[in-house]
Amino acid sequence: MSQTTQPLHFARQPHPSPVAPEQRAELLRNPGFGRVFTDHMATIRYTEGKGWHDAKIEPRGPIPMDPAAAVLHYAQEIFEGLKAYRTADGGATLFRPEENARRFQKSAERLAMPILPEALFLEALDQVVSIDRDWIPEGDGSLYLRPFMFANEAFLGVRPSSEYLFIVIASSVGAYFKTQADAVSVWVSENYTRAAPGGTGAAKCGGNYAASLVAQAEASRNGCDQVVFLDAVERRWIEELGGMNVFFLFEDGSMTTPPLGGTILPGITRASVLALAKDKGITVREEPYSLDQWRADAASGRLREAFACGTAAVLTPIGTVKGRDGEFTIGNGRSGARTEELRNTLVDIQRGRAADPHSWVHKVF
Template identity: 50%
Template structure:
């Protein structure tokens, strides 16, 4: 795969052109109960790319409808990538990002896989930072956050199948309510017997829209079985655990291991990585190895597997307490969220919201 980033003269600055802000009272009302992905801040960071000019026209400006030619490549061949990260209000009122360098690097990897222009990681960080600075008033108080959605779409109007020569990058900011409210109950996952998310050699390790479109049918089947999410198995043997729809999956064993499927056809999650890195502090040994559905079923029955949880930016860590499959269902850890899961989540959330020291330098202040 070759990079199609084109000529590059200087780093992008994303200069701000502020628009009339939403009145304070209206913003406060929206921030009181934003839900997820429905409310948007006043501005967007944008940049355009063409094969001749490289990246140009970078700015942070008022959010406006995106005008595309009906032949724009993204509409036909799904040449699109995105990211998801959050800005966290800190105890002193400042705002920090959490390991945004990992999102920036993953965005560049996804671009290479989808033959889109690579946005240099430093430009990705500038775009996100400048947007959060201008829309800092949109960062809610904990436990809510400002969810950030960078994406690149192929905009060239051309119906042939080849990498587009024009693309647009943008970052949206959307205040997001706490994922958890009220009593902790734990998720039920549907182990789908036939639908797969990703195959070896495919795009499973890229964050591209097509992966999610392909996962919607399995998600619908999960809902029909009264499950919260799907647990995808590998596409070849239909035997090995991969990940959930928008989260990586990790297991705690009775002998103190934190086991998770290896990278390859799954997303290299920032939360997954972070949990593996803090595991030792919780008396757990991180292990990346294949886990079969038989091992999961049997381990849940015998108690060799004591806890299972999902990890991702949106929900941080969600306990998984039950699995359903065509043959029946089984629970893990007596159907209750486990102590290791809750302790790992507490540490991560405290790190993100600046409530504990940050020895690894994961918090990046922006305001």
């Protein structure tokens, strides 16, 4: 599908009655995750034969939608997630947004959707962060950005839509996990799988997450914070959690993470952790790791730490693993020194508190 080659001008329509400063301050005291939204959103339309057009920054509000809109029937929908951080000088930064733009393009390609040019993706993010800059929390909070695109042509028929709507909304957020524990617990799903070879596992589309919800509910019933999926073929290899990648750290100082291969989402935090680990001289392996080996290594002490990672979770230690055959604990069941070191290094780069040797930080203003 064709791309826009000429830059689009974003028409600005400021909110006529934005949230009052005192009300906003109260919301930002404890925003939680994904419940407090800013005043504005970015929208861009796509029409077959016309390309991308009608770019706007406008008040956040309901989206008019025909009941025959293609997304409601055939699930052509993709999204991304990234954060804006407040810096000490009062500015704002994004972390590796170009990688989100490129992953968004790959997701679009997999779901037969139009390719949004990287420059348009980035401009939409910058515009939303700029107009809603006061919604970026102080301290450890951040502004979570959710770019997404869906098919909105009104028709009933199994084919790619000819019309799409791209939107960016923003949400002021705190910690992703509600638990006050030092590490999270995970449930091994042996009844459900997240993705199969040839499927959409490497695309960030809503259907992948819808299919994971029943397994996440199973995890919650068993007292766990997250679900961990095994491969769909042999049902023995660790793949990823419900919405984040996973790493294992061993007594010899090395680190392993499951390899990408079409069934695992190529996480941007995952890629960043791999780069930072190599910077620190940590031996890193991208290779299959089985549930049986995970259990055995935890029992023998060979496995010292494990953590989940993603935009929302950052780096979150895994303390306990539960499943049909019982449970086991990793290390002392708490966060480990190496996990904390990697997390602190990543967060300090994201927030402009440390050098940025890989030029990952994108300054908005």
